[in-house]
Amino acid sequence: MIARRDLIVFLSALSAGAASAAMPVLAAEPSLLTGLDKTAGGRIGQAWLKENPGATAAALTRRLAPKGWSPATLERLRLKVADDFRQGRVFRHRGWRLADTEGALFGLLALTA
Amino acid sequence: MALIDAQALPDASRIEADLIIVGGGLAGITIARQFLGTSVRIAVLEAGGRDIDMDAQEFYVGSATVRAPGNPDRELNNYPVQSRTRVLGGSGMVWGGKCVPLDPSDFAERPWIPHSGWPITRQDLQPYYDRACDLLEIPHFPPNAPPAGPAIDVGPDFFSAPRVFTRYSGGTDEDAFDRFRTEFASAPNVDVYLHANVTRIGLNAAGDRVETLDIACLNGRRHSTAAKSYILATGGIENVRLLLASNDRAPAGVGNGHDLVGRFFQAHVVYAVDGNAETEGSAIQLSPGQPTALYINLKRGGPQSVFAATLEGQKRLNSGNFTCTLYANAGPPAPGGVAEETAAIGALAATLDGKAGQGRGPLVGCFLMAEHFPNPDSRITLRPEKDALGLPHIHMDWTYSAADLDGLEHAVDGLADALGARGKGRLCWPGERSALVAIGNASRHHMGATRMHPDPKRGVVDADSKVHGLANLHIAGSSVFPTSGIANPTLTLLALAIRLADHLKPQLGATR
C-alpha cells in the first residue's frame, strides 16, 4: 500500500518538474506539493470514491502505479488519461469532465490524506 | 433617385419599377446596390423611416414560446419586437456586425440530421461571400484556410473557425452605416419609399404571379405597385407574416401550397452558466502554454476564433454544428471551495499534460452554441389579433427536439474529450439538460421559415430563391436558409442577396 507521503512526493515532484529519470522521485521533498491543494483535491477524490465505492488505497495504487511511483509512472498515467478521454471514461465533478484516471488519483489522495 | 416619403405621395399612387424590393434592410439595400448604374428601375419599399421610432416598431409586436422536451416552456413575448428594428437599414441599425460564413458542413446533407442539406454548396456561394466581405470591408473567408494565428489543435473533430467584425452597423460607425443605407438612393435608377408598409401581396387570377402590392401609410394613404419582378426582403420573421397574411387568392397564404411557410424556424442560442459557490460555471482550464490570443480577442477589428465541430466530428459525435467561444474570465473566482477545486484540477491536469513546473494554465470562460435542427414543428404562425394596419400579429413556436439537446450534449462531451485526450485542457460544463431553455440566451437571428429546397413539397423557395409556383416573386434574407449552422446569419444572407441580384439581372435586361 502506498504511503500518503509517497503519493505526495510523487505528485509534488511532477508538479515541480524536478523529477528526472536519473533522480528517484521518492527522494524528493514531500513538502514540494506545489499547485495541488490536498483539501480541495481530497474533496474531488471523495466525490470520485462515492461513484467507486469499493476502491481502496491499495487497489488504486495497483491500478495507478503497478510498478511503483517513478517518472515512468507519469508517462503511463498521461497515456491512461488520454485513453480515458478517447474511450469516454470520464468522471464528472460539478460539471468538470475529468479522465477517470484523474478521478482515481484524487481518490487516492483522499484515501491517504 | 431619392428617399421619398410614401405618406407625402397623393393617395392611391401607383409605384412602378422593373424590380420592387420590399424591405430596406441589409438584404434589400444590398440587392438594390447591385443594380446601381444599370438600366433596371428599382423601387425599395421600406416600412420605417430614417430614425428608429416606436410607432413603426409597434408593428413588430408578437409572441413567442420556446419549447424543448423535459424543459418548462419559456415565454419570450418581447422577442419579436426586441429582436429587430423597423427602420431604413433594418436591424443593421443595431446589429453587432459579427461576420461569419456558414461552414462547408452546414451545406452538406447529413443523414443523421433530417431535412439537412442545401441545394447549393459553400463552394457555389464562395464568390458571393467574397463580394459580401468586400461590401462590408472585411477580409475574405477562404474555406479551410489555416487559422490566422497560433491555434489550439484539439484533433480532427473540431477546428478553429474565424469571426470578424465590420464597421457597417448603426451601432458601430453611425456615419459609415448612414452612407451605406442612404447613398444608393441617389442613383438615377433607384427610388426608396419610406413609411411604405406593404400589407398584402396581390396575386393575379391564376395565382402564379404577383400583380400588385398593397401599401399602407400611417397617415391613412394607400398605394399600389406594378413591377416585372418582386423581392420580399422584410426579415426572417416578417417575410413569413406577409406571405401568410396575403390569403385572399391563396387561402393558406402566398407560396404556402404545401403548408411550409413559417415552419422550420431556427434560432441561435448561447448557453453559458455563471459560476457560484457551488460550481465553477462554464469554463475551460487550459493547460499551460496554450495560445489564447486567437480565441480571446478583445479588439473588435481583429479575427476571433471559436472551436467549431467539423463535418467529421459531427458525424462521429452524432451532433450538429457546435461552437465553443472563449472569453477572459471576469474577476477572481467565487470564494469558497470551488475555486480551490478548480486550482487542484488545473494543477493535476498541467502535470499530466506534460507541463509540470509551469504552474496552472489560464482558466477561461466559455459559452456554447449548438445547431438548431430543422424541425417542421418549430414555426411562425399568425395570431387572431391584428395591428393598426390590419396585419395579424405573429406567434413563434420555437421548438427543439430531443435530438437538439442530444446534439449539444454529445458535442460538449466530444470537445471535453478532445481537449483532454490531446492534453490541451479540461472543460467544465455544469448546464443541466432540463434547464437549457431557461438558461439559453437568444440571438436575434431568424432563420429557416421560408426554406430553400428544389422540391416544392419540401421548400418554399427554389435554389434561386424564387417562390415555388410564382413566376416573379423571390425572397431574400435568412428565412431561406434550409439549415442555420452556428454562423451569425448576415454575411450569408448578403452573399445570397448578391447571388439573387446576379440571377435577376439578365431576366430584367440589365445593361450598363
Ligand SMILES: Cc1cc2nc3c(=O)[nH]c(=O)nc-3n(C[C@H](O)[C@H](O)[C@H](O)COP(=O)(O)OP(=O)(O)OC[C@H]3O[C@@H](n4cnc5c(N)ncnc54)[C@H](O)[C@@H]3O)c2cc1C
Ligand atoms: C441587436 C442585434 C444584434 C445583431 N448582431 C448580429 C451580428 O453580430 N451578426 C449577424 O450576422 N447578425 C446580427 N444580427 C442579425 C442581423 O441584424 C440580421 O440578420 C440582418 O440585419 C437582417 O437583415 P434583413 O435585411 O434580412 O432584415 P431586416 O434587418 O429585418 O430588414 C427588413 C426591413 O424590412 C422592413 N419591413 C418589414 N416589414 C415591412 C413591410 N411590411 N413593408 C415594408 N417594409 C417592411 C423593415 O423595416 C426593415 O428595414 C443582430 C440583430 C440584432 C437585432
